[in-house]
């Protein structure tokens with residue numbers, strides 16, 4: 001199993017499993033923007049080493065000020081973290097929910113964070129027949145049982161956004177809610193969907209963002225939280241001092257200025273995703289049409305293929321795919337892949353084709 005530590009993108013485990021060097025894999029199991037990182041990142045890493053003799057700014061002022069201007073949010077409502085992962089954990093520690101409503105399937109770190117802070121989980125199942133979109137009646141039904149909702153928006157692994165009706169409910173502020181918008185930058189017209197600005201003033205809503213996916217800097221670690229200034233202060237008190245290192249702060253500030261990168265990234269996804277969906281469907285796979293840079297699909301029962309078999313076969317071909325059956329609420333037929341550049345996507349499709357021919361022939 002490649003997800004030994006709970007996530008995709010674990011090249012070291014792949015190296016151990018398939019005996020190829022880490023860099024020899026084509027990785028569809030984590031969801032990075034293949035156009036990244038922006039070129040300025042290389043420059044900062046080349047030149048910036050001289051300044052690592054200083055401590056980073058403990059208040060991350062320059063990056064917060066940039067985010068504030070770009071997102072039109074007061075600086076006091078922004079806390080920067082060492083990746084959205086740190087902020088998921090921090091949010092749970094600040095809010096200390098007793099029972100948290102989680103959509104199933106969703107990103108496993110929500111549950112981990114809630115458990116670490118001593119709380120329990122209330123499951124809100126998402127259904128294939130609704131394309132895994134959260135249903136308003138299910139959220140309403142959960143309201144009396146939970147003191148916090150923690151949702152992915154868009155959700156991982158489905159890539160689906162929360163509907164306008166459910167967002168309207170959450171905005172009303174009757175119920176505390178955390179929205180993880182880690183992949184929101186990939187959504188066309190994201191301003192129409194994001195609750196970032198609403199969270200800056202709300203007493204009830206926290207929005208988390210990642211900068212590691214869109215800018216392809218997961219090794220640098222960077223994310224931010226937007227919430228009411230009172231909650232930001234509490235979170236700051238619990239955050240480890242200097243948690244966001246000097247290079248991450250400089251890189252984050254610089255990439256926000258690269259508008260050309262943003263535009264070309266959106267253009268790439270708009271062209272590439274429909275093509276990849278079509279190719280996957282031509283292989284006979286059931287694809288969930290998500291809004292972001294990854295796709296959830298399942299092998300139809302008639303194929304008799306499990307994702308574990310598929311992952312093994314693809315791994316031996318040097319291609320890593322995500323075993324989505326490890327997400328609570330999905331069965332052994334579910335798989336997730338990132339959208340990459342055309343040449344890589346062609347290799348994925350060819351690899352899946354070989355794997356399906358081999359595995360379905362072996363059955364007959």
Ligand SMILES: Cc1ncc(COP(=O)(O)O)c(C=O)c1O
Nearest residue numbers: 083084085107156182210212223
């Ligand atoms: C939905 C979701 N939220 C948050 C994260 C963590 O992001 P970061 O790299 O910014 O810690 C991930 C990472 O895969 C994710 O999938």
